[in-house]
Amino acid sequence: MQRVVVVGGGILGLAVARELVRRGDRVSVLEKEDRWAVHQTGHNSNVVHAGLYYPPGSAKATMSVAGNKSIVDYAVAHDVPVEVCGKLVVATTDDELPALWVLASRAEANGVPARLIDPVEAREYEPEVSCVAALRVESTAIIDFPAICQEMALELAEQGADLRLNTAARAIRTTGNHVEVATGDVVLQADLLVNCAGLHSDRVARMAGLVPEASIVPFRGEYYELREDRRHLVRGLIYPVPDASLPFLGVHLTRMLDGSVHAGPNAVLALRREGYRWRDFSAHDVAEVARFPGTWRLAKRYLRTGVDEVVRSLSRKRFAADLARLVPKIEPADIVPAGSGVRAQALAADGSLVQDFLIQQAPRQVHVLNAPSPAATCALEIAKHIANSIRG
Incomplete structure (x- = not known):
């Protein structure tokens, strides 16, 4: 048995904690917000991916196929809403x-x-x-990922895990035999740190003394939804053929569990790591992105794509026109704003987008540095992978 501190209370952090507790470890989960699954997990499209987009043999491919089954099975076993709709x-x-x-x-x-x-x-x-x-x-499905997280948190509480909301990791240091995590009022001592901090994963890695192989650049994905009287235009899920050079799938149409039909997301650079609106701005976050050389190399490579995404963000007419390529009867008046999410996209210094999951290890540390979509689908499989790697 070992003592483990997991930083991050989204679906991945909770899944890792659950897997380690099931294997007999004592686990503390630190989440800086006042509830679970606030950011990426709570703002995604709730789609359980099938695994067709990813190169054969990649972690995303193998884990998506396995995760598609395991996360649906978990939902069924715990009475979480799920529909395998294709x-x-x-x-x-x-x-x-x-x-x-x-x-x-x-x-x-x-x-x-x-x-x-x-x-x-x-x-x-x-x-x-x-x-x-x-x-x-x-095999594509629709699921309630935040509800999955609530069930995992209940499981962890019942099994004696130390669950700490409103608790951010403020400082991390590794000694010869332990890793210490300071939260401001207490210092937790453990045998292992697992960083599942999503949008802040590279910062947590640096705090722990690691030089991360990639940096997080936040991309906001904005959604519309069809007006209630136009929902009949879409029965299920309709996706375009994606650009293989990008990690984004393009704007698509998704019928949700409650019958609403979401449209999107686009992908624009967020001006704050948790910037869900254009007016959400952090000078520190923007300066950090601007100082990173990979940002400018990415911008040069995808300038036209970036401009198109900004135009689509600012123009409902343009957004609706892209949807009308899939369903011609959709018009600008048929869609209304429906919130947004921010994707923690890992970017290498050469400007290349990290396409596969990226997990970096150091003595007594495991850092998940790239786990955007389909990470929610793959959460139970990533958790098993991490647990297995810890035990050699």
Whole structure:
């Protein structure tokens, strides 16, 4: 048995804590907010991904396929709302067909239940969709990820874990036999630190004396939703063929568990690590991003994409036009703002986006430095991976 401090109370931090407690460890979870799953977990699309987008053999591919089953099984076992509804990935022009075929090949290589279908069959699933071909993915699901976190927190409390809300890690140091985490009023002594701090994971790593292999650059994803009288235009989930060079899937349409239909997200640089609105601004956060050389290299590489995303952020007409590529009957008046989320995207110094999960280790420390979507889908699998790596 070892004593472990987990920093971060989103789905990944709670899943890691749960797995370690199940293996007999004594665990403390530190969350700086007053409740669980406040940031990335509480602001995502609640989609359980199937695993078709990721290169065969990558951590995202293998963990998504396994996680798709394990997180759905967990929800069913704990009476958390979940619906395995499947989705369509649609090519709206002939130019997108080669990328769609690549996705179909990846799905087959990764063991994802998916098949190519023609426009007639696509409209049997989504009568209002426009496409020249589509990929039907059966195992995609919709789930309540914040409710999953509440169940995990209840499990941990029942099993005697030390759960600390309103508790931020202020300082970290490693001695020969222990790691110490100061929270402002107390110092916790443990055998191991696991950093699952999401948007602040690189900062926690530096606080612990590690030089992280990547830095976090926050991207805000803004959502609209269809007006209630227009929800009938979408039955399930409709996704575009994504740009393979980007980690973002493009604006898509998602019917939620409550029957609402969310549209989005886009991807714009956030001006604060927890910047959910344009007016959310932190001079410290902006300066940190500006000082990082990878930011400018990324901007140079994707300048046109970045400009397009900003335009879409500022123009409901443009946002609706992109949705209308998928469902032509959608008009600007049909969508209303529906909040946003911030993605903790890890960026290397050369300006490349870290595409796969990134976990960096040091003596008595494990740091999860890149775990954006599909990390919620993969949470139980990432937790097992970390627990296994700790034990060699």
